[in-house]
Amino acid sequence: MSALRVDGVTVxxxxxxxxxxxxxxxxxxTVHAVxxxxxxxxxxxxxxxxGVYRPHAGSVYLGDRExxxxxxxxxxxxxxxxxxxxxxxxxxxxxxDNLLLGRHxxxxxxxxxxxxxxxxxxxEERRHRARVREITxxxxxxxxxxxxxxxxxxxxxxxxxxxxALALEPRVLLLDEPVAGMDTAETAEMAAAILAVRxxxxxxxxxxxxxxxxxxxxxxxxxxxxxxxxxxxxxxxxMTSDPDVVAAYLGGxxxxxSPRAVSPSALLGGxxxxxx
Amino acid sequence: xxxxxxxxPVVAGWVAAVALLAVAPLYVDAFWLQAGLVTxxxxxxxxGLTLLVGAAGQLSxxxxxxxxxxxxxxxxxxxxxxxxxxxxxxxxPVLGAVGAVAVAGALGLAFSPVASRLRGIYLGVASxxxxxxxxxxxxxxxxxTGGFNGRPTPAFTVAGFDFTGTEPExxxxxxxxxxxxxxxxxxxxxxxxxxxxxxxxxxxRAGRAxxxxxxxxxxxAVMGVDVRRGKASAFVLSSMFAxxxxxxxxxxxxxxxxxxxxxxxxxxxxxxxxxxxxxSVAGAVTGAVFxxxxxxxxxxxxxxxxxxxxxGSGGVDASVxxxxxxxxxxxxxxxxxxxxxxxxxxxxxxxxxxxxxxxPQSGPDACPAGVLQETP
Amino acid sequence: MSNLVELLISGLSxxxxxxxxxxxxxxxxxxxxxxxxxxxxxxxxxAYVIAATYSRIGFPAAVVAGLAAAATAGLLIxxxxxxxxxxxxxxxxxxxxxxxxxVLAAELARRVGTxxxxxxxxxxxxxxxxxxxxxxxxxLAAIAVALVLIAAFGALVRYTDWGVAMRAAAEDAETASxxxxxxxxxxxxxxxxxxxxxxxxxxxxxxxxxxxxxxTANTTALRAFPAVVVGGxxxxxxxxxxxxxxxxxxxxxxxxxxxxxxxxxxxGDVAPYAVMIAVLxxxxxxxxxxxxxxxx
Numbered sequence: 025m026s027a028l029r030v031d032g033v034t035v036x037x038x039x040x041x042x043x044x045x046x047x048x049x050x051x052x053x054t055v056h057a058v059x060x061x062x063x064x065x066x067x068x069x070x071x072x073x074x075g076v077y078r079p080h081a082g083s084v085y086l087g088d089r090e091x092x093x094x095x096x097x098x099x100x101x102x103x104x105x106x107x108x109x110x111x112x113x114x115x116x117x118x119x120x121d122n123l124l125l126g127r128h129x130x131x132x133x134x135x136x137x138x139x140x141x142x143x144x145x146x147x148e149e150r151r152h153r154a155r156v157r158e159i160t161x162x163x164x165x166x167x168x169x170x171x172x173x174x175x176x177x178x179x180x181x182x183x184x185x186x187x188x189a190l191a192l193e194p195r196v197l198l199l200d201e202p203v204a205g206m207d208t209a210e211t212a213e214m215a216a217a218i219l220a221v222r223x224x225x226x227x228x229x230x231x232x233x234x235x236x237x238x239x240x241x242x243x244x245x246x247x248x249x250x251x252x253x254x255x256x257x258x259x260x261x262x263m264t265s266d267p268d269v270v271a272a273y274l275g276g277x278x279x280x281x282s283p284r285a286v287s288p289s290a291l292l293g294g295x296x297x298x299x300x
Numbered sequence: 301x302x303x304x305x306x307x308x309p310v311v312a313g314w315v316a317a318v319a320l321l322a323v324a325p326l327y328v329d330a331f332w333l334q335a336g337l338v339t340x341x342x343x344x345x346x347x348g349l350t351l352l353v354g355a356a357g358q359l360s361x362x363x364x365x366x367x368x369x370x371x372x373x374x375x376x377x378x379x380x381x382x383x384x385x386x387x388x389x390x391x392x393p394v395l396g397a398v399g400a401v402a403v404a405g406a407l408g409l410a411f412s413p414v415a416s417r418l419r420g421i422y423l424g425v426a427s428x429x430x431x432x433x434x435x436x437x438x439x440x441x442x443x444x445t446g447g448f449n450g451r452p453t454p455a456f457t458v459a460g461f462d463f464t465g466t467e468p469e470x471x472x473x474x475x476x477x478x479x480x481x482x483x484x485x486x487x488x489x490x491x492x493x494x495x496x497x498x499x500x501x502x503x504x505r506a507g508r509a510x511x512x513x514x515x516x517x518x519x520x521a522v523m524g525v526d527v528r529r530g531k532a533s534a535f536v537l538s539s540m541f542a543x544x545x546x547x548x549x550x551x552x553x554x555x556x557x558x559x560x561x562x563x564x565x566x567x568x569x570x571x572x573x574x575x576x577x578x579x580s581v582a583g584a585v586t587g588a589v590f591x592x593x594x595x596x597x598x599x600x601x602x603x604x605x606x607x608x609x610x611x612g613s614g615g616v617d618a619s620v621x622x623x624x625x626x627x628x629x630x631x632x633x634x635x636x637x638x639x640x641x642x643x644x645x646x647x648x649x650x651x652x653x654x655x656x657x658x659x660p661q662s663g664p665d666a667c668p669a670g671v672l673q674e675t676p
Numbered sequence: 677m678s679n680l681v682e683l684l685i686s687g688l689s690x691x692x693x694x695x696x697x698x699x700x701x702x703x704x705x706x707x708x709x710x711x712x713x714x715x716x717x718x719x720x721x722x723a724y725v726i727a728a729t730y731s732r733i734g735f736p737a738a739v740v741a742g743l744a745a746a747a748t749a750g751l752l753i754x755x756x757x758x759x760x761x762x763x764x765x766x767x768x769x770x771x772x773x774x775x776x777x778x779v780l781a782a783e784l785a786r787r788v789g790t791x792x793x794x795x796x797x798x799x800x801x802x803x804x805x806x807x808x809x810x811x812x813x814x815x816l817a818a819i820a821v822a823l824v825l826i827a828a829f830g831a832l833v834r835y836t837d838w839g840v841a842m843r844a845a846a847e848d849a850e851t852a853s854x855x856x857x858x859x860x861x862x863x864x865x866x867x868x869x870x871x872x873x874x875x876x877x878x879x880x881x882x883x884x885x886x887x888x889x890x891x892t893a894n895t896t897a898l899r900a901f902p903a904v905v906v907g908g909x910x911x912x913x914x915x916x917x918x919x920x921x922x923x924x925x926x927x928x929x930x931x932x933x934x935x936x937x938x939x940x941x942x943x944g945d946v947a948p949y950a951v952m953i954a955v956l957x958x959x960x961x962x963x964x965x966x967x968x969x970x971x972x
Contacts, residue, residue, distance in 0.1 A: 074522045100524035112519035114512045125508045129524030135533055138504040139497040145504060192524060359767050414953060417960045421711045421766045425905050426956055428898060429949035440940030563895065567774060574771055620786045627778030634772045635760060 026087025027051055028073070028104075028196050028230065033082035035068050035252075042068040044252040045082065050196070050245075055222055055229045057239040057260075060249035061272060066232040067109060069249070070200050073230070074106045075099040086196065101129045103195035107185040109204060109232075115174030119165055119184055122173050123156040124149075126191030156191060162224075163187045163217055179210045183217070190221065196228045197221065203235050211235065215242050240264070248272070321488055325481040326473050333480045334552070335596045340487040341548035343588035344494045346572040347581055348541020351498060353570065354579030355507055356534035357514025358415065359424035361566040365434035366404045366539040368561035370546020371453075373400030375556050376444050378454040386446045393456045397547045404543025405536050412532035419517075431563050438558035450557030453550040456486070464551060487548050491585070494541060498581050501537070510534050511579070568592075571626045575633055577640025586641045590629070595622035681809055683931040684924070689815040689880075691923020692822030696877040697900035698907065698915035699829060700870030704750075706846035706910055707866035708758055709766060714773040715874060716894035717780035722746030722875025723795070723882050724784055727889045730796030738796060743875045749780070750871030754864050762859075777894075785891040792888040801884045818880040825876060826916055829869070833912060838865050846910065899926065899945075902952035908965025917963065922948045 028050040035043040043065045050056040058066050071077040073084055075096035084091045091099050105126070113122055124131075131152060133145045160166040163183055168176055173184060182202060189197055202218065203211040215238055221227050233239050239246060240260045248256035248263065250272040256263055263269050325333060349363050378396030379388030391399065411430065415423055438445045445451065456463040463482045470477040501507055509530045512520040521527050550556045568591050576587025598618035602608040609615025616624075633640050697719060704712050712718075725745040730738035757772050799814040833839035838861070844852040845862050853859050874897070881896055882889040903922040907914025929936060930944025955962065 076518055076522065095526075096518075096521035097524050097526045100522055106522055108519065112516040114508075114515040114519075116515070117508065117511055121508050121511075124505075125512050125520075125525070126523055128505060128509055131505050133505045135501070135506055135537065138506050139501050141496070141500045149504070188523065353767075357765075357767060359770060414956055418956065419960070421770060422905065422909065422956070422960065424711060424713075424770060425901050425909075426952060428901055429953050432949045433946050433953075436940060436942060436946040439942065563898075567778060570771065570774055571778065574775075614786070614789050616786065620782050623782035624779055627775050627782065630775030630778065631757065631772055634764075634768055634775070635757070638768065 026089075026195070027085075028228065029085040030069070030073070031083045031085065033069075033072055033079045033084065035065070035072060035077055035079050041252050043072070043079070043249075046249065046252070046254050047082075048247040048254065048257050050228060050230050052195075052228050053222070053226065054244040055218065055231060055242050057231045057233055057243035057246045058249060059233055059236070059239055059246060063251070064249040065252040066249060067200060068252075070106060070198050070230075070232055073099075073198055074104060097129070100192060100194075103193075104198065105189035105192040105194035105196070106198035107182075107189050107200055107202060109200040111181050111185060113173040113181060113184060113188070116172055118170050118172055119160065119176070119187075120153065120156055120169045122184060122188050123159060123191045124152055126188040127152050127155070127193075130193065159187050159190055162220070163190075179206055179213075182206065182210075183214070186214075186217065186221075190225065190227070194227060196230060199229065199231045199233075201233055202231065203233070203238055211238060214238075218242060322485075325477070325484050326475050330478075330480050331600070333484055335593055337480065337483055337487055337552035338549065338596075339589055339592040340491050341545050341552050342569075342572065342592040343585045344491055344548055345542050345545030346569055346576070346584035346588040347491075347494050347498045348538045348545065349569050350573040350576075350579055350581065350584040351501065351510070351541070352534045352538035354573055354577075354584075355502055355514065356510035356531060358531060358534060359421060359570075360415075360427040360535070360538070361424065361563065361570070362411070362427035362430040363538070363542050363569045364561045364563065364565035365430040366408060366542035367546035367549060367565065368434055368438060368556075368558075369404040369407055369539075370400045370543030371550035371556045371561070372438070372445055372451075372546075373403040373543065374547045374550055375451050375453055379451065380454070382451075385442070386451045387443045388454070393454060394458055396454070397456070397544075400547050401540050401543040404546065405540040408536040408539030409532070412535045415535045416528040416531040428563070431561075431566055435558060435562060438561065445556075445558065448558065450555055452555050453553070456483075456551055464554075483551055487552070490544060490548060494544065495581050495585065498541070502579070502581065506530075506533065568626075571630050575626065575629050575640055577642030577644075580640070580642035582645070583640050583642030590641075591622075591626050594625060595619045598622055679931065682811065683927050685809075685811055685819075686815055686931070687924035687927030688920065689818045689822075689923070690927055691903075691920035692819050692826070693877045693880045693919075694900040694903045694923050695916045695919025696822055696825060696873045697897055698903040698919045699826070699912055700873040700877075701900065701904050702907075702909065702912050702915045703829075703833075703842070703866045704870045706912075707842050708754070708863045709769065709849075710758055710773060711766060711770040711909075712753075712773045712870070713770060714753065714777040714780060715870070715900075716897035717777045717784065718746050718749045718871050719874035719878040719881075719897045720784050720889075720894040721749055721780060721878075722871065723878030723889050723893060724787065724793070726875075726879055727793035727795050727882070728787075735796050735798060739879065742879065743872045746871035746875035746878075747868040748871070750867035750869075751864065754867040758863060758867070759860065781894050784894070788889060788891040788893075790891070792890050793882070794888050795879060795882050797879070797883050799883065812884050814880070814884040818883075821876065821880070825873065829873070830912070832869075838862065842866060899948045902948040905952050905962055906955045908962030910966055911962070911964035914962060914964030922951060925951045 031047050032045045033043050034041070034045050046069065058069055060066050068077065072079050075091065075094055079092060086102060086104065089102060091102070114125065131148055133148055137145050157166070160169050163186065165180065165184060165187055168180060173181060176184065186199065186202065199218070203214050206214065218229060219242055222229050231243065243260050246256070246258065246260050246263050247254060248269050255268045255272060256266050345363060345367055352358050352360055374396050377389050377391045377399045378393045379386065380390050381387045414426060418426055439447055455465055461468065463486050464479045466478050475481070509520065509525045512523065512525060513527055513530050517527050520530070572587035572591045573584050574587070575590055576583030576585070595618050598605065598608055598621055599611065602610065602618050608621055609617050611617045611619070637644055697715065701712060701715050704710055722742040722745055726738045726742035729741050733741065753773070753776060758769065761769055761772060797814065799817055802813040804811045804813050804816065833842065841852070841857045841862050844855070844857055845859055849859060878893065878897070882893060899922065900919065903918035904915060906921055907918025925947045926944045929947040933943050936943055
């Protein structure tokens with residue numbers, strides 16, 4: 025197992041500095057949370073890790089391997105899978121096909137073999153369908169396996185995103201607000217699922233979240249971002265008493281016209297707000 | 301078991317359709333067989349385009365260009381040089397046809413760096429260029445294309461059996477088998493092959509990747525799909541289907557001329573796959589039948605139909621009326637039935653089934669055509 | 677030398693006509709995210725109405741009628757189709773306009789038939805000689821009218837409430853709508869303006885040195901699409917620059933076609949498309965188009 029290391033990453037959008045020389049390390053086998061108010065750069069951070077954005081400075085390493093210049097599909101093949109805050113499933117395809125898509129890089133069938141319907145292709149399909157079954161059983165999606173993803177209720181679609189990421193057989197799982205918009209019961213189920221993933225599948229989890237309750241319950245380590253800067257990195261217990269974190273969230277006059285709009289209730293596990 | 305029972309009517313339908321098509325030359329007159337040949341060629345092309353536009357979500361007007369490449373490629377490879385005007389290589393016809401498809405694929409590959417770098421709708425506009433550049437080449441590369449007047453389609457002969465003539469003579473059930481009857485079977489075989497290949501692709505690894513690219517390029521990429529390569533593969537395969545359709549059109553039409561391969565043909569192909577239901581093989585074939593056969597049917601019965609004027613009279617003749625119909629059909633499909641005739645068929649089937657045992661999941665109908673669905 | 681100057685003027689004139697077409701296309705795209713493949717047919721509709729009515733009602737009134745017809749076509753497409761299809765994908769919207777184009781183009785081509793219709797314009801084939809150069813008056817008129825319209829349209833976008841609303845909607849339609857911007861009005865004005873600009877362009881495309889309005893006028897108008905792509909699909913300034921680039925490229929390749937015979941006859945017709953492919957290979961979103969940042 026190798027650590028995921030973020031080293032001095034800076035991302036700018038025009039004049040806006042979304043990430044400002046941010047560094048942290050996700051130790052293998054942990055659940056690591058990245059939190060922060062709206063506009064703190066959390067989603068940008070995930071986009072850099074998964075190769076969707078290219079940072080202006082800094083590097084990302086998985087073990088010794090530098091990921092910074094790789095295109096997203098290479099990063100995925102190296103074992104980093106992710107989910108999206110705003111659910112990016114293939115809505116017309118069934119749950120099963122969405123999960124098989126996650127196994128795209130594990131499958132070998134070429135265009136010619138597929139077109140001709142060679143026996144090796146159907147054997148491969150069967151093998152991967154069996155594994156997909158296991159994943160849907162694991163996450164409680166088996167009843168919906170033949171349904172188009174768009175027709176699933178919201179909570180199941182969120183869970184399908186996690187399942188699809190797991191279908192890649194990743195070493196590191198990046199979760200972008202996995203419980204956003206969920207009620208208490210759904211949140212609890214998702215938390216249990218995340219812990220099970222870590223424990224049973226031996227996957228490192230990096231979690232971007234608004235929901236402080238969830239973070240303090242399941243995270244081993246927390247990195248707090250504020251306006252693109254890292255203001256804290258340590259254990260969840262230490263975080264709650266850290267003066268910078270408290271100031272960023274609760275008090276302290278935020279700089280003028282800040283987009284920060286986190287209400288105390290959001291902090292305590294209420295409805296989180298969307299972030300662009 | 302019940303699943304297998306439910307499939308019986310479907311299988312029976314297919315068997316009946318194949319049987320009907322197989323005996324058609326014995327009962328149907330040459331006009332309809334000829335119309336059928338053009339329609340089958342179009343269907344092969346439409347199946348290819350639905351891979352690109354329906355599955356991978358890349359709007360393209362370039363299809364007519366690749367049909368032209370197939371048609372002229374075959375005429376060039378297998379044709380003979382004629383008195384200093386056009387050049388031909390005289391390659392055996394089967395090799396010539398395969399070669400033409402390969403050339404279409406190669407040109408598709410050559411354009412794919414443009415195709416795969418462009419996002420969504422940019423490809424639609426950029427692909428217009430291939431049609432017009434293609435027209436320019438067809439008019440000007442006279443030694444290959446014959447220029448404005450085109451060039452004749454070389455005979456398609458396999459082991460002494462001429463599919464485009466009467467050698468050796470053949471009479472079945474009292475019907476003399478000429479070019480049209482022979483080509484009918486050849487074309488049907490090609491269509492069946494095209495449908496099978498496309499179906500396998502759509503159901504397999506490639507099809508899943510294309511649909512994911514269509515629904516979200518970013519998600520496809522972070523799931524390990526090489527997006528550029530996926531788009532390029534859809535583009536190349538679709539050009540190869542178009543190439544095959546071009547060869548079949550050349551055989552059906554007896555002569556290849558530049559005018560046939562203009563922008564209108566590309567637009568007709570888009571109309572076919574939209575009306576049939578994007579991303580569906582059966583839909584593409586149905587749409588091809590609708591768009592290609594409609595003007596022929598209307599022209600045939602223009603004397604009987606009240607509104608149809610004679611061609612060239614300046615009134616609404618058969619071809620204009622046909623365009624009104626499929627233009628309106630395209631708009632209607634998008635407005636009320638985004639998954640086209642194929643979706644309509646699915647809906648009716650599931651309605652029928654519901655009267656017998658209820659299906660395991662009766663969601664609001666199977667799969668809406670993804671390209672046209674609402675954005676999240 | 678005189679040849680070059682005349683070609684440049686002719687290219688600028690053609691380019692400014694393309695710019696009018698391209699601006700209409702871009703404004704519709706910005707306001708409603710519709711790639712309007714029916715734009716060429718709307719242009720032809722405007723030109724056809726002018727050609728069909730000038731002998732009865734006189735040229736000025738015919739122009740007004742032509743502009744009104746094209747604007748009405750835009751209005752109908754917006755009200756009957758685009759409005760009902762908000763939230764659909766770009767592809768779905770583009771395909772609807774293809775459907776409209778099929779019907780409109782078929783009907784217009786039928787009406788024009790094999791004729792070439794005179795536009796009844798006052799310039800005819802007059803030319804203007806100055807310092808040894810010869811310029812067709814119709815071409816100069818095209819430049820003058822196009823310049824005025826480009827400036828007026830620029831002012832409309834920059835200074836009016838509608839312009840501000842349109843630009844806000846282009847940035848983020850959802851937020852703009854929450855801020856109280858009436859998207860339906862933005863969309864309506866965009867479609868009607870695009871129709872008017874297209875009809876003016878249609879008029880000049882069919883005047884001297886062109887022989888008149890033929891059944892394939894909508895295809896000629898498609899040459900403005902490369903202008904749109906070269907400039908960048910969401911950039912109005914880009915549309916003007918792209919139009920001029922394409923117009924000049926077409927006029928120069930046509931003008932020097934004798935020297936370019938190794939590339940075949942009729943090169944001017946394909947030059948716009950060749951330029952477009954070259955630009956796209958270099959910059960996939962055109963010269964001034966914004967790089968689409970994926971928001972996930």
